[in-house]
Amino acid sequence: MSALHEQQCEACRADAPKLSDGEIQELLPDIPAWDVVTHGGIPILTRQFSFKNFADALTFTQSVGKLAEEYQHHPALTTEWGKVKVEWWTHKIKGLHRNDFVMAAKTDKL
Numbered sequence: 001m002s003a004l005h006e007q008q009c010e011a012c013r014a015d016a017p018k019l020s021d022g023e024i025q026e027l028l029p030d031i032p033a034w035d036v037v038t039h040g041g042i043p044i045l046t047r048q049f050s051f052k053n054f055a056d057a058l059t060f061t062q063s064v065g066k067l068a069e070e071y072q073h074h075p076a077l078t079t080e081w082g083k084v085k086v087e088w089w090t091h092k093i094k095g096l097h098r099n100d101f102v103m104a105a106k107t108d109k110l
């Protein structure tokens with residue numbers, strides 16, 4: 001199977017199955033810089049990227065936004081001076097889908 005960042009997002013439907021904890025643990029090693037946190041019972045992939053100023057953080061934010069639009073799968077982005085927090089989860093299933101891991105891997109390649 002191709003590397004995670006080379007894979008495509010599949011059209012995610014409201015009845016798509018959430019990844020199980022075991023499946024999540026299997027996929028995490030492919031995105032070692034990311035953590036899984038839980039907000040309101042929803043597992044979320046999260047990573048903080050550091051930059052030397054706000055302008056660079058904003059440029060990176062734009063790049064992630066472009067990626068999200070390209071694949072129609074969108075993160076939560078928190079942009080501050082020198083850092084951007086990127087959070088991926090699948091809203092319509094209130095959980096993690098393989099798409100979230102694909103998008104996290106693609107984010108690492110930006």
Ligand SMILES: C[C@H](O)[C@H](O)[C@H]1CNC2=NC(N)=NC(=O)C2=N1
Pocket residue numbers: 012072073074075088089090091092093
């Ligand atoms: C209609 C549109 O494609 C859907 O609402 C998409 C948009 N982007 C999305 N992004 C994420 N992270 N989860 C979703 O369920 C989702 N749904």
